[in-house]
Amino acid sequence: xxxxxxxxxxxxxxxxxxxxxxxxxxxxxxxxxxxxxxxxxxxxxxxxxxxxxxxxxxxxxxxxxxxxxxxxxxxxxxxxxxxxxxxxxxxxxxxxxxxxxxxxxxxxxxxxxxxxxxxxxxxxxxxxxxxxxxxxxxxxxxxxxxxxxxxxxxxxxxxxxxxxxxxxxxxxxxxxxxxxxxxxxxxxxxxxxxxxxxxxxxxxxxxxxxxxxxxxxxxxxxxxxxxxxxxxxxxxxxxxxxxxxxxxxxxxxxxxxxxxxxxxxxxxxxxxxxxxxxxxxxxxxxxxxxxxxxxxxxxxxxxxxxxxxxxxxxxxxxxxx
Amino acid sequence: xxxxxxxxxxxxxxxxxxxxxxxxxxxxxxxxxxxxxxxxxxxxxxxxxxxxxxxxxxxxxxxxxxxxxxxxxxxxxxxxxxxxxxxxxxxxxxxxxxxxxxxxxxxxxxxxxxxxxxxxxxxxxxxxxxxxxxxxxxxxxxxxxxxxxxxxxxxxxxxxxxxxxxxxxxxxxxxxxxxxxxxxxxxxxxxxxxxxxxxxxxxxxxxxxxxxxxxxxxxxxxxxxxxxxxxxxxxxxxxxxxxxxxxxxxxxxxxxxxxxxxxxxxxxxxxxxxxxxxxxxxxxxxxxxxxxxxxxxxxxxxxxxxxxxxxxxxxxxxxxxxxxxxxxxxxxxxxxxxxxxxxxxxxxxxxxxxxxxxxxxxxxxxxxxxxxxxx
Numbered sequence: 001x002x003x004x005x006x007x008x009x010x011x012x013x014x015x016x017x018x019x020x021x022x023x024x025x026x027x028x029x030x031x032x033x034x035x036x037x038x039x040x041x042x043x044x045x046x047x048x049x050x051x052x053x054x055x056x057x058x059x060x061x062x063x064x065x066x067x068x069x070x071x072x073x074x075x076x077x078x079x080x081x082x083x084x085x086x087x088x089x090x091x092x093x094x095x096x097x098x099x100x101x102x103x104x105x106x107x108x109x110x111x112x113x114x115x116x117x118x119x120x121x122x123x124x125x126x127x128x129x130x131x132x133x134x135x136x137x138x139x140x141x142x143x144x145x146x147x148x149x150x151x152x153x154x155x156x157x158x159x160x161x162x163x164x165x166x167x168x169x170x171x172x173x174x175x176x177x178x179x180x181x182x183x184x185x186x187x188x189x190x191x192x193x194x195x196x197x198x199x200x201x202x203x204x205x206x207x208x209x210x211x212x213x214x215x216x217x218x219x220x221x222x223x224x225x226x227x228x229x230x231x232x233x234x235x236x237x238x239x240x241x242x243x244x245x246x247x248x249x250x251x252x253x254x255x256x257x258x259x260x261x262x263x264x265x266x267x268x269x270x271x272x273x274x275x276x277x278x279x280x281x282x283x284x285x286x287x288x289x290x291x292x293x294x295x296x297x298x299x300x301x302x303x304x305x306x307x308x309x310x311x312x313x314x315x316x317x318x319x320x321x
Numbered sequence: 322x323x324x325x326x327x328x329x330x331x332x333x334x335x336x337x338x339x340x341x342x343x344x345x346x347x348x349x350x351x352x353x354x355x356x357x358x359x360x361x362x363x364x365x366x367x368x369x370x371x372x373x374x375x376x377x378x379x380x381x382x383x384x385x386x387x388x389x390x391x392x393x394x395x396x397x398x399x400x401x402x403x404x405x406x407x408x409x410x411x412x413x414x415x416x417x418x419x420x421x422x423x424x425x426x427x428x429x430x431x432x433x434x435x436x437x438x439x440x441x442x443x444x445x446x447x448x449x450x451x452x453x454x455x456x457x458x459x460x461x462x463x464x465x466x467x468x469x470x471x472x473x474x475x476x477x478x479x480x481x482x483x484x485x486x487x488x489x490x491x492x493x494x495x496x497x498x499x500x501x502x503x504x505x506x507x508x509x510x511x512x513x514x515x516x517x518x519x520x521x522x523x524x525x526x527x528x529x530x531x532x533x534x535x536x537x538x539x540x541x542x543x544x545x546x547x548x549x550x551x552x553x554x555x556x557x558x559x560x561x562x563x564x565x566x567x568x569x570x571x572x573x574x575x576x577x578x579x580x581x582x583x584x585x586x587x588x589x590x591x592x593x594x595x596x597x598x599x600x601x602x603x604x605x606x607x608x609x610x611x612x613x614x615x616x617x618x619x620x621x622x623x624x625x626x627x628x629x630x631x632x633x634x635x636x637x638x639x640x641x642x643x644x645x646x647x648x649x650x651x652x653x654x655x656x657x658x659x660x661x662x663x664x665x666x667x668x669x670x671x672x673x674x675x676x677x678x679x680x681x682x683x684x685x686x687x688x689x690x691x692x693x694x695x696x
Contacts, residue, residue, distance in 0.1 A: 040472065085667065093674040094329065098410050098472065100670055102618055107663020111612050112656050113358075119654025120362050229655070234480050241473045280488035287477040287484075291463070298469040317329075 003144050010269055011262055013148040016157060019261025021046070021218035021232075023160040025239035026246065026253045027167050028211025032083075033243060034171065035204040036184040036311040037090055040101025042212050043236030044108030045082045049075030049213025051114045054220040054227045055121050057128040067130040068155075068221070075217035076210035082108050083209020084202075091201045094315035110230025123227035132156050132222040154222050156214070163211070167250045180204060184309030187316040197316055212236065234287070235264075241290045245297050248308060256293075260286055329678035339676050344623065347672035351665040358660060364652070376647040377640030385528040386647070389599060391639025393418065395536040396591025397617025398624065398631040399543060400457075404584035406547070406626050407560040409577055413460060413475025415614025416482030417453035417585040419605075421592025423486055424452025426497060426513060426603045429596070434514035441517035442597060446535070449593025450586035456482060457585015458578065465574040471581075479614060486605035497603045510602030519598040532594030536632070539587065543628040556580065588614065612659075616642070619662045623669055638662060 003009065025042055032039045039045075056071035086104050089095040108114055118124055132154040135141075141152035171177040182190040183200045191197050219231050238260055246253030267282035356366035377387050397414040404411035411417075428448040432441050456478060463469040489495040491508045498504065499511045519531045547553035558566045559576045566573045591613065596603060620638055624630035645658035 089667065089670055093671055095670045095674060099405075099618075099622055100667075102412065102615075103622070103663055103666040103670060106615055106619060106659060106666060109615075109659065111615075112659030112663050114656065116654045116656030116660050117362070119656055120364075234476070237473060237476050241477075244470065244473075278488070278492065280484050280492045283487075284481050284484040287480040290477045291469075291474050294473055295463055295467050295469045299467045 004142065004148050006145075007269070007273065009145055009148055011266065013152065014265035014269055015258045015262035016149065016153055017261065018223065018265040019258040020154075020157045020160050021215040021223070021235060022239050022242060022257035022260055023164065023215075023254055024156075024211050024218065025215035025236055026242040026257060027160075027163055027250055028208035028215070029239055029243050030171075030208075030246075030248055030250060030253065031167070031180075031204040031211070032208035033312055034180050034184045034248060034309055035201045036187060036309055036314065036316070037087070037201050037205050038097045038101065038313045039083065039086055039104075039205060039208065040098060040240065041082060041086050041104025041108065041209075042215075042239050043110075043232055043234065044105035044112065044114070045079035045209045045212035046216035046219070046232045046236045047110065047114035047230070048082045048108045049079040049210075049216030050220040050231060051117050051121075051123065051216075051227060052078035052213070053217035054118070054123050054128050057130040057221055058123065058126075059121075064130045068132065071130065071221060072214055072217055075213035077213070079213025079216065080206045080210040083206045083212070086209070087202050087205040090315065091198055091205070094317065097313050097315075105236070115229045118227045118229065124229075127226045128221060130221070131225045132218075156218055156222055159214075161254075164250045164254050171250070181309070184311055187311055191316075191318065201316075212239075215239070238286065238290055241294050244308075245293050247297070260289070263289055329674065329680060332677060332679050335676070340625075343672040343676045344625070344669060347668040348665060350672070351661070351668040354668070355661050355664050358664075369653070369657075372648055372653075373641060373644040376644035382528075383643070383647075384526075387636060387640040387643045388527070388529055388533050389639075390643040390646070391635040392530050392533045392536060392594055392598065393591050393611070393613040394616055394620050394639050394642070395533065395540070395632060395635040396594065397588050397613045398620030398635050399536070399540060399617075399628055400453075400584045400588035400591070400614075401618045401621035402624060402626040402628055402631050403543060403587065404580055405621055407556050407576060407580050408563070409461070409464070409580055409584070410472045411457060411460065411475050411581060411584050412472055412618060413457060413478050413585070413614070414588040414617045415612065416475070416479035417456045417588035418592040418595070418613055419479075419482040419486050419608050420456040420585075421449035421453035421589025422596045422603055422608060423482075423489065423497070423592070424589065425449035425593030426510070426596040429513045429517035430496065430511055432514075432517070434516050436516065438516045441514070442519055442531070445517065445519075445593045445597045446590055449589045449591075451589070453589015453592060454582045454586035457588070458582045461578045461581025464581075465577050483605065483609050486603065486608065490603060490605050499602075510604055513596065513601045517597060518601055519594065521598070530594075530598045532591075532598040535590070535594070536635075539590070540628040540632050547628070552576075552579070588617070616662060619666050622666055625673075 025046060029039060029042055053071040053075040056074045057067060060067050060070055082104055086100050089100040090097045106112060134152050134154055137151040141147050143151060179195045180200055183195060183197050187197045216232060220227055224231055242253050242256045245256040263286040267279055270277055359366040359369055376383055378384055397418060400414040400417065425445040425448050428444045429441055432444060459478060460471040460475040463474050464471045489497045490510055494500060497510055499509050522529045547556060555571045555576050558569055558571055559573045563573050600607060616638060620631055620634045624634040641658055641661055649655055
């Protein structure tokens with residue numbers, strides 16, 4: 001038995017595989033939240049992305065190298081459109097962000113538009129035609145330990161790593177990132193130095209939504225990979241918790257995402273090995289962990305004010321100055 | 322610099338017709354947008370709407386079916402309305418409903434067939450309230466104790482409740498599970514003793530489930546509680562101005578915890594109704610597919626968090642849901658109901674703005690430049 005069959009290697013490899021959608025979704029949410037807009041529509045936007053990607057993958061002809069980017073693009077557009085409803089309601093009309101986000105998830109979610117579209121498009125009877133398969137990067141997939149963990153993932157995982165680095169640099173090393181954080185911390189101040197608050201908020205809510213769309217595409221093109229109503233199974237909500245868990249920092253969120261990826265894949269891995277652990281216990285574990293982590297994180301952040309944008313959740317009205 | 326084509330100005334006076342016109346107008350706009358979505362996706366909106374109205378309200382027995390669908394929405398709607406009123410965003414109605422169903426069916430099975438029906442039904446209501454209330458307390462305590470975001474904790478508890486219900490029926494030899502007969506092969510819940518089946522009142526043309534009547538009574542009680550009692554006053558203060566609450570000698574945390582438990586208990590009674598009045602077994606899959614908790618948020622928002630209005634909105638959305646069940650098929654996809662609910666909610670949220678603000682076309686320069694102009 002090779003070292004790569006060691007249970008810890010298997011768990012680490014699947015943690016990254018199953019954590020990938022969480023990375024995209026939480027990255028998207030952090031962009032929106034850094035601009036001061038909380039978007040609880042992640043679950044709904046993910047499902048919109050998933051259904052759009054599944055449609056393109058099934059119905060667009062051509063080689064996978066053309067179809068898959070198109071599917072991702074479609075996912076980004078679909079989820080971005082969903083996000084723009086939230087943006088319009090919360091930024092322009094200043095509707096309560098919590099209720100608007102919930103409305104988006106109900107509208108687009110498991111019993112809403114995504115299911116409706118899948119129904120009229122007859123998705124879900126077969127696996128999607130074009131999928132993201134695991135790669136053998138540099139021929140190192142069989143290398144001991146690091147092979148399965150780092151070099152035997154799908155293109156989406158590698159793309160997510162690039163995005164995490166890009167987002168970190170963007171947030172903390174660029175002028176626009178600085179402006180974005182200013183908008184999230186104090187829109188009044190940002191406005192007074194000429195930063196277009198509404199434009200920043202619109203841009204990042206919609207961009208963030210399109211990331212959630214990629215997260216959804218991870219399910220329909222990589223993990224499942226077919227259409228199932230409500231296939232994201234609450235991962236969108238876990239992504240929201242991860243943003244808090246990672247103190248609004250992409251690098252820490254990546255760690256959190258893989259931790260949860262490990263938890264959600266644990267029952268599959270352990271069952272495959274013939275361990276007799278209650279499946280119910282394992283199924284509940286990610287959700288219980290989210291609560292535990294959230295309690296710890298919120299307790300810590302309320303003491304030290306780590307990371308939460310000060311204006312998060314508050315609409316900005318110029319007249320209020 | 323001109324930034325927006327229009328801007329919003331708070332209204333100083335509210336015309337009397339506005340609070341009524343806005344929800345109605347929003348509803349009509351939602352139907353219009355829904356019609357556009359239907360047309361784009363190749364459906365005939367007129368026939369879809371006509372079939373919904375027919376199967377929800379007009380055809381034989383349709384209204385009785387609508388009340389059945391409205392009953393759980395009534396309870397989860399009240400659950401959300403009470404909590405949202407004080408700014409406690411409990412979206413755990415789903416899980417609290419399930420816990421109510423577990424507790425309610427548990428006590429009915431425990432009491433068995435040899436007790437008076439009144440006792441069985443009353444205990445189910447009480448135990449349903451306890452089950453949902455305890456589940457609702459968790460996010461309340463976590464919020465007041467650790468400042469943990471109640472939205473995510475209450476939501477995670479929904480999934481955990483679903484896992485527990487699934488475990489009781491599919492994964493264990495529990496007390497709730499039918500272990501003899503076909504139940505030994507295909508896991509399913511034990512049927513409640515007939516004595517514990519809640520009555521359905523026959524008014525001739527329409528059959529009203531006891532659960533719905535109970536919900537109406539509770540809605541009325543909540544209305545009085547919120548308008549006429551000290552506790553209702555405290556709720557209004559905590560919801561409107563939490564900092565003021567302290568000056569008024571109100572302990573916001575105690576109000577939050579009480580409302581969290583009350584909100585959960587309401588959904589829990591809904592769960593007890595589900596097993597007592599309708600399914601008569603604990604059915605985890607059915608509960609999960611129904612999504613009553615989330616729909617309850619739509620109900621509460623449409624009712625503008627008013628408990629009495631919740632009754633009417635529950636009937637309206639119950640009608641759409643009921644029609645959705647009846648019409649489900651190749652030309653009436655399952656997601657249509659959620660799409661319509663979401664659109665109605667979006668339009669109401671937008672419409673609310675019209676009620677609170679006046680839309681003014683803005684042509685003047687931005688405030689910064691105005692301030693910097695020489696006087």
